[in-house]
Amino acid sequence: xxxxxxxxxxxxxxxxxxxxxxxxxxxxxxxxxxxxxxxxxxxxxxxxxxxxxxxxxxxxxxxxxxxxxxxxxxxxxxxxxxxxxxxxxxxxxxxxxxxxxxxxxxxxxxxxxxxxxxxxxxxxxxxxxxxxxxxxxxxxxxxxxxxxxxxxxxxxxxxxxxxxxxxxxxxxxxxxxxxxxxxxxxxxxxxxxxxxxxxxxxxxxxxxxxxxxxxxxxxxxxxxxxxxxxxxxxxxxxxxxxxxxxxxxxxxxxxxxxxxxxxxxxxxxxxxxxxxxxxxxxxxxxxxxxxxxxxxxxxxxxxxxxxxxxxxxxxxxxxxxxxxxxxxxxxxxxxxxxxxxxxxxxxxxxxxxxxxxxxxxxxxxxxxxxxxxxxxxxxxxxxxxxxxxxxxxxxxxxxxxxxxxxxxxxxxxxxxxxxxxxxxxxxxxxxxxxxxxxxxxxxxxxxxxxxxxxxxxxxxxxxxxxxxxxxxxxxxxxxxxxxxxxxxxxxxxxxxxxxxxxxxxxxxxxxxxxxxxxxxxx
Amino acid sequence: xxxxxxxxxxxxxxxxxxxxxxxxxxxxxxxxxxxxxxxxxxxxxxxxxxxxxxxxxxxxxxxxxxxxxxxxxxxxxxxxxxxxxxxxxxxxxxxxxxxxxxxxxxxxxxxxxxxxxxxxxxxxxxxxxxxxxxxxxxxxxxxxxxxxxxxxxxxxxxxxxxxxxxxxxxxxxxxxxxxxxxxxxxxxxxxxxxxxxxxxxxxxxxxxxxxxxxxxxxxxxxxxxxxxxxxxxxxxxxxxxxxxxxxxxxxxxxxxxxxxxxxxxxxxxxxxxxxxxxxxxxxxxxxxxxxxxxxxxxxxxxxxxxxxxxxxxxxxxxxxxxxxxxxxxxxxxxxxxxxxxxxxxxxxxxxxxxxxxxxxxxxxxxxxxxxxxxxxxxxxxxxxxxxxxxxxxxx
Numbered sequence: 001x002x003x004x005x006x007x008x009x010x011x012x013x014x015x016x017x018x019x020x021x022x023x024x025x026x027x028x029x030x031x032x033x034x035x036x037x038x039x040x041x042x043x044x045x046x047x048x049x050x051x052x053x054x055x056x057x058x059x060x061x062x063x064x065x066x067x068x069x070x071x072x073x074x075x076x077x078x079x080x081x082x083x084x085x086x087x088x089x090x091x092x093x094x095x096x097x098x099x100x101x102x103x104x105x106x107x108x109x110x111x112x113x114x115x116x117x118x119x120x121x122x123x124x125x126x127x128x129x130x131x132x133x134x135x136x137x138x139x140x141x142x143x144x145x146x147x148x149x150x151x152x153x154x155x156x157x158x159x160x161x162x163x164x165x166x167x168x169x170x171x172x173x174x175x176x177x178x179x180x181x182x183x184x185x186x187x188x189x190x191x192x193x194x195x196x197x198x199x200x201x202x203x204x205x206x207x208x209x210x211x212x213x214x215x216x217x218x219x220x221x222x223x224x225x226x227x228x229x230x231x232x233x234x235x236x237x238x239x240x241x242x243x244x245x246x247x248x249x250x251x252x253x254x255x256x257x258x259x260x261x262x263x264x265x266x267x268x269x270x271x272x273x274x275x276x277x278x279x280x281x282x283x284x285x286x287x288x289x290x291x292x293x294x295x296x297x298x299x300x301x302x303x304x305x306x307x308x309x310x311x312x313x314x315x316x317x318x319x320x321x322x323x324x325x326x327x328x329x330x331x332x333x334x335x336x337x338x339x340x341x342x343x344x345x346x347x348x349x350x351x352x353x354x355x356x357x358x359x360x361x362x363x364x365x366x367x368x369x370x371x372x373x374x375x376x377x378x379x380x381x382x383x384x385x386x387x388x389x390x391x392x393x394x395x396x397x398x399x400x401x402x403x404x405x406x407x408x409x410x411x412x413x414x415x416x417x418x419x420x421x422x423x424x425x426x427x428x429x430x431x432x433x434x435x436x437x438x439x440x441x442x443x444x445x446x447x448x449x450x451x452x453x454x455x456x457x458x459x460x461x462x463x464x465x466x467x468x469x470x471x472x473x474x475x476x477x478x479x480x481x482x483x484x485x486x487x488x489x490x491x492x493x494x495x496x497x498x499x500x501x502x503x504x505x506x507x508x509x510x511x512x513x514x515x516x517x518x519x520x521x522x
Numbered sequence: 523x524x525x526x527x528x529x530x531x532x533x534x535x536x537x538x539x540x541x542x543x544x545x546x547x548x549x550x551x552x553x554x555x556x557x558x559x560x561x562x563x564x565x566x567x568x569x570x571x572x573x574x575x576x577x578x579x580x581x582x583x584x585x586x587x588x589x590x591x592x593x594x595x596x597x598x599x600x601x602x603x604x605x606x607x608x609x610x611x612x613x614x615x616x617x618x619x620x621x622x623x624x625x626x627x628x629x630x631x632x633x634x635x636x637x638x639x640x641x642x643x644x645x646x647x648x649x650x651x652x653x654x655x656x657x658x659x660x661x662x663x664x665x666x667x668x669x670x671x672x673x674x675x676x677x678x679x680x681x682x683x684x685x686x687x688x689x690x691x692x693x694x695x696x697x698x699x700x701x702x703x704x705x706x707x708x709x710x711x712x713x714x715x716x717x718x719x720x721x722x723x724x725x726x727x728x729x730x731x732x733x734x735x736x737x738x739x740x741x742x743x744x745x746x747x748x749x750x751x752x753x754x755x756x757x758x759x760x761x762x763x764x765x766x767x768x769x770x771x772x773x774x775x776x777x778x779x780x781x782x783x784x785x786x787x788x789x790x791x792x793x794x795x796x797x798x799x800x801x802x803x804x805x806x807x808x809x810x811x812x813x814x815x816x817x818x819x820x821x822x823x824x825x826x827x828x829x830x831x832x833x834x835x836x837x838x839x840x841x842x843x844x845x846x847x848x849x850x851x852x853x854x855x856x857x858x859x860x861x862x863x864x865x866x867x868x869x870x871x872x873x874x875x876x877x878x879x880x881x882x883x884x885x886x887x888x889x890x891x892x893x894x895x896x897x898x899x900x901x902x903x904x905x906x907x908x909x910x911x912x913x914x915x916x917x
Contacts, residue, residue, distance in 0.1 A: 048798045107804065107915070109840060109908040116911050183799060264908060265799045267769070355840050380839075393537055507914070 012328045013154025016336035021169050024343050048265045052187050054278035057262045059189030061279075062286060063139075063345035064146030067197065067338045069403030070287065072311035074294030080238055081294075084404060085287035087246045089280055091253025091411075096276035099254055101269030102426045102508035109264050110352070111255065111418055112360060118425045120498045121433045127440050129360035131417050132257045133387075134448060136353035139256065139410040140346060140391035142403040146311065147342040148395070149403075153315045154335040160396050166339075167392045170346045174354065174388075175381045183265060189344045194286055196337025200318060200330040201289040204296055207321050214299055237469045240476065245408055248475030252411030255418030257352040258345075268512045293317055311403050314338070350387050358383035405472070409451040416443035416478035420486045429505055431486065432496040439486025443478055450474035568595055569692075576693065579700035580661075580669055582610050588693075589613035592671070596685055599652045600674040603661075603693075606631060616653040616674065619646070627670040630658040634667045636687055638678055652676055657683050659690035663697045710878055711764075725815075732785040747784050750777045758808065765883070765915055768835060768842065768906075769801040771810050775833065778811060782818055786829075790822055795834040800842035803906050804913050806879045812872030813846045813890075813902050820900055821848030838905070845903040852898045862890065873902075884910050 066088060073081045108114035112128040115121075144163045151162030208214075253259060266272040297313040300320045304310060315338070318330035358380045420439045424431045450471045470477060490497070498504075568591045575587035585603045589611045593601040600614025604627045612620040630637045637658040644654055653674045661669040671690040673682060729751055736744035754777040757770070772794070779792050814833065822829035832847040861873050877890040884907055894900040 107909060107913075113909040117909070120911075264802065267802055351839065359840060390541075397533065512915075 012332035013335045016332035017151060017154065017339050020336045020339045020343065021165075024340070024347075025169065025173055048183050048267075050266070050271055050274040050278055052183055053262065053265050053271075054275045054282055055187035055190045056183045056265075057186075057259070057275065057279050058282040058286070059186040059191075059193065059344055060258055060262065060348040061283070061345070062190065062193050062341055063143055063407070064150070064338055064342040065142050065403045065407040066286070066290065067193065067341040068146055068150065068311045068314050069142070069407065070290035071293035071297065071314045072309065073404040074291045075297040075313045076310035080242055081404075082291055083242055083246055084249070085290060087249030088253075089283040089287060090246075091249050091251070092276055092280045092283065094250045095254045095259075096273060096280070099422050099426050100263065100272045100276045103260060103422070104263050104266055104272035105269045105508050105512065106504075109261060110356065111257070111260055111422070112356065114260070114425065115421060115436070118498070118501075118504060119431070119433050119436055120500070124433060124437055124440070126360065127437060127444075128418075128421070129356045131413075131440065131444055132356045133353055133361075134444075135255065135410050135414050135417075136257045136349050136356075136387070137391045137394070138413060138451065139407060140349050140353070140388075141394050142406040143342050143346040143349070144392055144395035145406070146403050147339060147346070149309060149312055150315065150335050150338045150342070153312045154331060163392060163395050166342060166346070167388055170343065170350055171384060171388050173343070173347055174350045175384050186344065186348070189340060190282060190286075193337055193341050194282075196333050196340065197286070197289045200334050201292050203326070203330060204318065204321055205292065208296060208299070211321075237466065241469055241473045244412075244473035244476035247479055248408060248412040248415045248473070250415070251419040251423075251479055252413075252415035252475070254422055255414030256410070257356070258348040261352055270511070290314070296321070350384060354380060354384040354387040357386055362386075405454075408473070409447075409454065412473070412475040412478065413444065413447040413451060415475050416447035416482045419479065420482045424483070424486055424490075426505075426508055428487075428490075429501050430490055430494065430497055431501070432490040432493045433498065434493040434496045435486045435488075435490025438489040439482045442485040443482025446478040446481060447474050450478070565595065573696060576696040577700060577703075579697050579704070580605055580610060586611035586613070592689060596673050596682065596689065598673040598675040598682065602672040602674070603669060604631075604672065605669040610669070614674065616646075616648075616651050618648075619644075619651075619653050619674065623672060626656065627658050627672065630660050630670045631667050634660045634662065636660065636683065638683060640678070657686045659683075659686045661690050661697065662694045663701065668697065669693075707882070710875070710882060728785050729781050732781070736784065743784075747781060750780050753777055754781065758811075763915060764807055764879075765804045765913055766807045767801065767915065768803045768805050768844075771805055771808075772796065772801070772833075772835070775811055775814050778814065779818075786822055789828050790818070791828060791830045793830070793832045795832070795836075797835060797837040797842075799837045800835050800908075803842045803908055804910075804915055805844075805906055806876070806883055809876050809879060810844065810846070812876055816872055817846050817848040817850070817900065817902075820853070821850030824851040840909075841905045841907050843903060843905050845901065847899065847901040849899040852894045852896050852900050854896055855892075855894060858892045858894060862892070880904055880906075883913055 066085075070081075070085050070088075073084060103114060106114055106117055108117055111132055112125045115128040116125040144167060145159075147166035148159035148162035151157055151165065152159040155162075263272050263275070266275055293314045297317050301313060301316060304313070304316070314334055315331055318334065319327040321327065322330075362379050362383050417440050420443060421436055424439075425436070451474070453471045572588045572591035572595075575584045575591070578584050580603065589601045589603060590613050593613050598614070600612065600616055600619070602612045602620065602623050603610045604624055609620055609623045612623070626637075626639065639656040639658070641654045644656060646653060654676045655674070655678045657673045657678055658670050659672075660667045661671055671686060671693060673686045675682070729747075733744050733747045733751070736747065754774060757774045757777070776794075779790075783790050783792075810833075814831070817831050818829070821831050830849045832845070834845045834847075836843045836845075858873070862877050873890065873892075881889045888905055888907070891903050892900065893903075
């Protein structure tokens, strides 16, 4: 498997990846200094503006799955997958309309915080924490795979080495306290990633125009371009799969562990809304580019070398279109961008997951064992190790599922668990503790079960027949199921509705000036 | 491919099982215990559960949670707690007796002595009812009988009477402790009110004198300073919740520092390093201003030459860390320890009060950390969680 020959000069790629790693580590270690804006006066003027915060959300959100996976899945499964980038963006629209401002007003920093504040129950906090960890791991898994893939494609190293390198970089970075919620750093990441994908895309489009706009040679009925849009390995029940995926993406975004954390930086609910609007715009711009790579890939790489995953089409395309220095440079830029995407998302997720493991699952127990002698950083570092080790181990155990599909599962689990909790929690006064727990349990077990079945490949016939489709795209079934369970059980157990629900909902929905009596005119 | 995936599955299983076993071993390292020890531990555990339910004193919810644990400790068929007005909780079989309990408890509430009711005193239409006798023990707080603890069963024994009495005495202690906690909260609220009203007369005098000195030479600055002074007092005297955002608190500190600068001029140098991410964190109202006031007092007033004060708020994950540092005279660590322990009321209500309010709001691990030595300046820091249950702005 000589991938190096097809993906540009390995030296260039290696330099780009090393560059990204070193810059990330340096920024991480300087992080604390960068995060402190020094000034003598005027605290009020120093709030994080909606634009910066939106860029930071985009920087943390755009992952290796966005950078490589979208192009790969459009390349292999055809134009119907164009819904995917739309879905990745539209989740923020749903977030905006349904929960953005109320969540900010709740004062919660994480989803378990919101669950505890809204329902006044420790068990529900614990269940939410476990789910955050699970979703985080499911989302981290494709990040490790994608990074291994990027490194393998540009340098020819085996994927396991690549994953190990990046797991180590993320571990070092997070344990050293870097990449925290430093808005500025994450915001710059977004613009770097946009540049790293947009510039090569424009250059390749220009090459394509100069070469006479060749269209994919596909012998399918219905015209040349229509044929090109059909997938290599078409899925069964494509209509169901598409709708189910869109549903998962629409409702899953609000439940991702590293998304809500960022909204805390907004000064108030109104700013949270403004930020979300800008995020939708920024993501929309970014997602214009990956499909271009997918379609150009159809033209210039009608078949991929054996043993190569379709996710690597972005990295292989430049050399295929323009062998030589230009191709090498573009490949290196794309590899660096993919690596940056991987590192920022993985760091953000790891911090969120490790934070939850540390705070809710580990810290109290360790303190009880050690009599509180252990420094707090120790337990956080231990949590970071756990947060990275598990998805890393899983990443080389499950090599066969595509990046966008695994990410899709993380979205499906988030949509089936946290979406009902958040939406009902924000909008429905009669949500009871028992109902919320039942909803989480039913949605969580069904969606996680389906994901595990797909990842492990039960029966070896995944993706075949209705069962396979349902297991691969469970959201269309599990999301309504979780909602209905939560609603019905809540109606049946009015006794466990928290007492202050009505008062809390007023606080979530009324503007801050009303509820806190704070004057903003000073 | 199937053999490979089977192999992978086995590896995954082995890895996760060994990881889990290591975790379990780390987390619960148990030693062999004798039955007596185990009984002791179990009783202590039940006691701790009951303690938690009684933390707020004798409320209906707390009492009904506690009775469950109390019944398992006494081993009786049913347990009830009655206060002076009504039966608060009943746990166990024979709930139809609940209606009579209040009346049966009356003599105990008036006399304060334990009462034993035998089969003759208890009437029951159900021949199979296990509630045949009862023990009523008084719960005494502040030398008043405030409630009774009743244990019901087929028969009574001297041991059960003794156990019920002891348990009632234990509940009495818990109620007194809860009352103590409530009083502490009230004291703290009173202190906060005092803190609000207690902008020191010196500060007001110094401010006005400094402003007066600018009236002729720099009327614009004098006007600005007067407005700062007005805003500062409005904030300090405001009514509203016990919490505010770090943003509002820091804004007020800026006003305070502007006024102090008018007085000290270039002698006072201040550096604010604030991570903008943490400006929305909820902090107790007037939690930082007293610390800054202390820093100004120790950093400048007590010494010759310039004073340098650093105020920083950093983002450390799920927490914000706030630090106030001065390069002034410093103090003896033992003095500060005494202030924080509430043993000395020296010059600062500030330090002890802020420490107590932080602990009350967020828990004991969130108190003030003071690093100081004579001649070495003072550094006061504390952490605030970004989210804490029960801590909300306004309301």
